Amino acid sequence: MRQLSRIGLRLLLAAFTLLGAATAAFFALRLVPVDPAFVILGAARGDQVDISPEVLAAVRAEYGLNEPLLVQYGMFMGRLLQGDLGMSYVQQVPVTSLIASQVQPTLALAGLGTLLALVLSLSAAILTAGRRLPSGLASVLELTAASTPVFWLGFLLMLIFAVQLRALPMIDDGSLASLILPAVTIALPTAAPLAQVLRQSLEDVLEQPFITTARARGLSIMTVKLRHALRHAAIPYLTMIGFAFGALLGGAAITETLFSRPGLGRLLIMSVSNQDLPVVIGVVLLSTLAFVLVNTLVDIVYTLVDHRLNEKTAATPGEGAAASPDTRTGTGADAEADMRTGTGTDAERSGA
Amino acid sequence: MRITLPRRRLLPAAATTALALVLVSCGGGQSADAGDEPVEGGQLTVALRDEPVQLNPLVDQGSGAHSVRPVVDSLVWDNGDGTYSPWLAESWEVSEDASHYTFHLRDDVTFHDGEHLDAEAVKANFDFVVDPENRSTGSTAKLQPEATVVDEYTLEVQLEAPESSFLTLIAAPYFGILSPRQLQDDPESLADTLIGTGPFVFDEWVRGQSLTYTKNEDYAWGPEGTHGGPAYLDSIRYVFLPEDQTRYNALLTGEADMVDYIPAEYNQEVLDSDEYTSDSFLLPGVGYTLHLNTRQEPFDDVRVRQALLHGLDREGIVASSTFGAYPVQEYLAETTPDFKQDLENTIEFDPDLANQLLDEAGWDERDSEGYRTRDGERLSTEVPFNSENQLDQRTLEQVQIDARELGFEVNLLPVPAAEHSERMYNGDYGILASFQSESTGMQLWRLYGSDNVSDGETIGSNASFLSDPELDELLAQARQSADPEERAGYYGQAQELLPELAPAVPLHSRARTFAAQPYVGGVGWDYAWPQPYLYEAWVNR
Secondary structure (H helix, E strand, C coil): CHHHHHHHHHHHHHHHHHHHHHHHHHHHHHCCCCCHHHHHCCHHHCCCCCECHHHHHHHHHHCCCCCCHHHHHHHHHHHHHCCCCCECCCCCCEHHHHHHHHHHHHHHHHHHHHHHHHHHHHHHHHHHCCCHHHHHHHHHHHHHHHHCCHHHHHHHHHHHHHHHCCCCCCCCCCCCHHHHHHHHHHHHHHHHHHHHHHHHHHHHHHCCHHHHHHHHCCCCHHHHHHHHHHHHHHHHHHHHHHHHHHHHHHHHHHHHHHCCCCCHHHHHHHHHHHCCHHHHHHHHHHHHHHHHHHHHHHHHHHHHHCCHHHHHHHHCCCCCHHHCHHHCCCCHHHHHHHHHHCCCHHHHHHCC | CCCCCCCCCCCHHHHHHHHHHHHHHCCCCCCCCCCCCCCCCCEEEEEECCCCCCCCCCCCCCHHHHCCCCCCCCCEEECCCCCEEECCEEEEEECCCCCEEEEEECCCCECCCCCECCHHHHHHHHHHHHCHHHCCCCHHHHCCCEEEEEECCEEEEECCCCCCCHHHHHHCHHHCCCCHHHHHHCHHHHHCCCCCCCCEEEEEEECCCEEEEEECCCCCCCCCCCCCCCCCCCEEEEEECCCHHHHHHHHHHCCCCEECCCCHHHHHHHHHCCCCEEEEEECCCCEEEEEECCCCCCCCCHHHHHHHHHHCCHHHHHHHHCCCCCCECCCCCCCCCCCCCCCCCCCCCCHHHHHHHHHHCCCCEECCCCCEEECCEECEEEEEEECCCHHHHHHHHHHHHHHHHCCCEEEEEEECHHHHHHHHHHCCCCEEEEEECCCCCHHHHHHHCHHHCCCCCCECCCCCCCCCHHHHHHHHHHHHCCCHHHHHHHHHHHHHHHHHHCCEEEEECCEEEEEECCCEECCEEECCCCEEECCCCEECC
16 A cells, blocks of 8 residues: 555656656747747758748747747647647647657667666676676776767777678668667667676675675575675666666667667757757657656566565655665675575565 | 769760769779669669658758659759750740740649649649748749649749749759649648659658658659650668768668768768769859858948958868868859859959958957957957858858958857757848858849848848849849840859959858769759759669
């Protein structure tokens, strides 16, 4: 029940976040000193077009641009609440259908990118944690990957694997092969900080007494890492995934532009540059929604991973899991709890 | 550097000869293995820079015009030298003052939806652009053409004012003839589907990725001088690669059979390459020009404008900002049909003259930073520019450096594209830099004629706000001259006069260069709005 009301509160907050995002996007774009009528007439693309007063008047009337800004905002929010995002100023099609056509390619890119990032970060962290030299080496590589601009990284991958080696296609043709380079491009910078965080917390956990106990029982270091340490080290990793998702959205925009792939990121960049206000708001709303969803999901996963959160929230309802940095490195009590249950991770889950 | 095709038509043999000529003139190259004879079948993948924001060519002259030509035909074909050939119209008559046009249409043309092409169908297209509801901002709409059906295949068009370049405007893809059924019954669909009479039929547009056309098997009305029948290719697939480097890479990886808009930095390399066939066409018109706002200080003084015109080392600026890819031009690019070949009043780089003019204009003091002043006020101006365009930025930075030499402060102000146009219409700038291309001297009227000054009621493209009766008269005469030579004569006089008025500093012409894999043959040029013409292209893999 508590859990339900917490999720309910989360959803309410999410709804407010969305309305806030819509409002912020509306005013941010309308405060730019650009007449939307010019945008609608294609003047924003830099062509020196001639516009007759009749045409200008027709556009102003059709889009309600003669109304005061607050009235326009009211009209916009009214339509938005009915799920109507309006027509694209520039592309002359409904925003919803424009966005719908661009969701799938971005999902494919972000999906494969996330999968790669998870696989890379998990394996890099687990394989190298606690081993001095590999750990240091991996750390340097990760730092490099994390601090390399996505655009540059993608460009490098393109030059090596598409232009030089001709191993992979560069241009999107709908095939899985053409998805690989872009997906690696967004996966690497996402995986790097994830691996860093996970390794750090793994190494912290590995120094705990209960690990020594487990080792003393004759378990191999890999078994200990996978069965004991990982669960304890998972919380900061999960928190990081929530943040990484935001970076992934930004990375997708850059990657889509570089590889000239269809997708929401490219649509957003194009629409911002064209001052296509309804499309920008649509994409901003969708990204906000995705971000909120992922973080809510992460929040729920926390409680599955660490049961103490349920107990805590029972004591202080509303306190989110993200606000539990003390779970970061497995405290003494934590270690004892683990010793009590021995290797019984399954037992713990079934007891939930 | 002059890199243009001989103005020949598109017979395969002629095209091959032309290609060979270009290859030789560009310093070598091997003969293409596309062969001399067209090969049937196959798909041609063409990498383009700009994706259309919407397809309907009758609405604007923007990006759609780059990629709709295979689907739509025009009434006439522009030969690029001021003459025209029959296309959907078999013949036509022009009134002496170039304000009244009569078209006699072919009687054997069908649209892709089965509609028959007749005078009513063409009238529907003219009516569409005139109706303010349809928000057409193209050149044709501006002329307010009033179409009248005379009989089934005869159409008369009366323009609001004479326009001797009318045929060039309607020969361009942005007056491609669309199905009257689509225009009248389903206008909403025009944004993302096109039904024309062209050699290719619209197939699919995957936004952000590609636009595919398939062969029109029934096609039998190619422009005069072509083979006339169905296209050789089975299909054309345009892919949109806005990133210059990615687009160029697509040529290297072979993922594109043809790459259009080779970036300036690779222009010469591609033209010199043995591995690809390539061709380049200098885009006609007013080109890349700095328009000086004559309504504001300091450019309200003609001496200051002349000083900038002669005080900037245009050769040097253009050479370094375009990596030597594009040539310097006068007020019209030399490929413009009305360009005056024996122009006497050319723009010379003369810093002494420039300094003298600035002294005379009263800007003869210097401040602590070395800039000129008058009554304690610094000689300074502002250039808003679209920060996404690197070529613009490089060019303007060079201008800034040269102006500094004259003691003239030029402030660069990066703004988003939309704000750029807003400022343009409000006259909120000292200098406005823009690239303008159209295949006619008429562009001088659009850019420098007082009819096109924005004044709050009308919105025009005269960015310098120049209003000069003598120039206006010459431009009006040119627009009324149906005879191409007479027209060119008036436009020639205007070109001699412009350096005196100095409303702008012309800088470079841009080359549109494409490169193709050696197995691609038969690519020609559509001169009305210069772009590769793929009707007679083939692939021989």
